Amino acid sequence: MTLPRIRILATGGTIAGSASSATDATGYRAGTASVDELIASVPALRELADLSGEQFGQLDSSDLTDALLLDLARRVQQLVDDPWVDGVVVTHGTDTLEETAYLLHLVLSTEKPVVLVGAMRPATALSADGPRNLFAAVTVAVSPATLGRGVLVVLDDEVHTARDVTKTTSLGVHAFASPYGPLGVVTDGRVAFYRSVDRPHTARTEFGIPEALPRSAVLFAHTGLDAASVEALDGVDVIVHAGFGNGTVSARLVDALDAARARGALVVRASRVGSGTLTVVGASADAANRWVAADDQNPQRARLLGALALTVTRDPAEVQRIFHTY
Ligand code: ASP
Numbered sequence: 410m411t412l413p414r415i416r417i418l419a420t421g422g423t424i425a426g427s428a429s430s431a432t433d434a435t436g437y438r439a440g441t442a443s444v445d446e447l448i449a450s451v452p453a454l455r456e457l458a459d460l461s462g463e464q465f466g467q468l469d470s471s472d473l474t475d476a477l478l479l480d481l482a483r484r485v486q487q488l489v490d491d492p493w494v495d496g497v498v499v500t501h502g503t504d505t506l507e508e509t510a511y512l513l514h515l516v517l518s519t520e521k522p523v524v525l526v527g528a529m530r531p532a533t534a535l536s537a538d539g540p541r542n543l544f545a546a547v548t549v550a551v552s553p554a555t556l557g558r559g560v561l562v563v564l565d566d567e568v569h570t571a572r573d574v575t576k577t578t579s580l581g582v583h584a585f586a587s588p589y590g591p592l593g594v595v596t597d598g599r600v601a602f603y604r605s606v607d608r609p610h611t612a613r614t615e616f617g618i619p620e621a622l623p624r625s626a627v628l629f630a631h632t633g634l635d636a637a638s639v640e641a642l643d644g645v646d647v648i649v650h651a652g653f654g655n656g657t658v659s660a661r662l663v664d665a666l667d668a669a670r671a672r673g674a675l676v677v678r679a680s681r682v683g684s685g686t687l688t689v690v691g692a693s694a695d696a697a698n699r700w701v702a703a704d705d706q707n708p709q710r711a712r713l714l715g716a717l718a719l720t721v722t723r724d725p726a727e728v729q730r731i732f733h734t735y
Contacts, residue, residue: 414493419499420499424447425500425532428534431534431535439531440466451540479618479621496524496555498543499523503576515714515735520612545563567593568593568594609734624645625648625715639668648676653682
């Protein structure tokens with residue numbers, strides 16, 4: 410029997426991290442174990458797939474840049490274009506895993522499985538979660554049921570869509586959740602899917618992998634935030650304002666955001682509350698097509714979608730359509 414050929418692309422993170430003691434789950438260095446060591450730590454993987462490993466990097470994911478994200482996207486695209494590769498598993502730090510997954514979900518052109526996986530405990534810890542998560546990720550990557558579902562994130566036996574998943578807690582192995590729930594679960598080497606996402610992704614988006622992304626920044630609203638904080642973002646192409654409640658912007662900031670818009674920046678209203686959909690409020694700046702509402706996207710994903718949108722249009726009404734599409 411021929412096994413599916415899965416490439417494991419390792420980028421670093423806690424899943425490859427090591428500490429000096431098995432009881433230390435936080436004082437460790439991310440990105441030390443090699444991809445071959447990760448694969449060797451789970452002998453049962455060899456029963457699931459014909460595996461090969463590749464070291465993309467050894468980074469703490471907080472050190473990733475947009476340029477590196479695009480390099481990673483180009484490499485994953487090359488791999489999925491290779492007829493000898495049936496699927497790709499990317500090992501990644503959990504801190505920015507949701508951003509990498511979302512970018513890949515929007516720019517890759519493929520029906521093949523692309524699965525991101527991380528761990529909350531370093532490889533040297535008691536009850537390290539990395540080996541189990543890696544086994545689950547490969548389980549998902551080899552399943553025919555995974556084809557065409559876009560980029561997936563697997564942690565703690567759950568399968569999430571890259572469109573929705575977010576890291577919800579700083580410690581603990583159940584650190585990822587999606588506002589509408591996981592797509593499926595992994596149990597004893599089998600994956601069961603219960604739903605799929607409606608919004609277009611991978612082969613069905615209007616985005617390719619751009620040469621570069623425009624500069625973007627997220628401004629987190631708080632009582633007393635002043636216009637000078639917006640003015641300091643001079644030169645930034647995408648300003649995501651993580652506002653109050655339904656994306657409310659303080660009256661103190663409106664002129665500065667409009668000035669940013671007037672110099673050509675894209676202004677996106679998101680919310681700092683963590684879940685929910687933003688409405689385009691009548692008579693607001695986005696109803697007048699000056700700014701754009703982030704729909705239900707969190708600020709860190711909204712800044713990626715905004716940056717990608719600018720690679721295809723500069724018209725805020727078009728960018729609003731993009732936010733309501735993806
Ligand atoms: N700082 C680590 C990283 O994101 C955290 C983790 O992987 O859980 O690389």
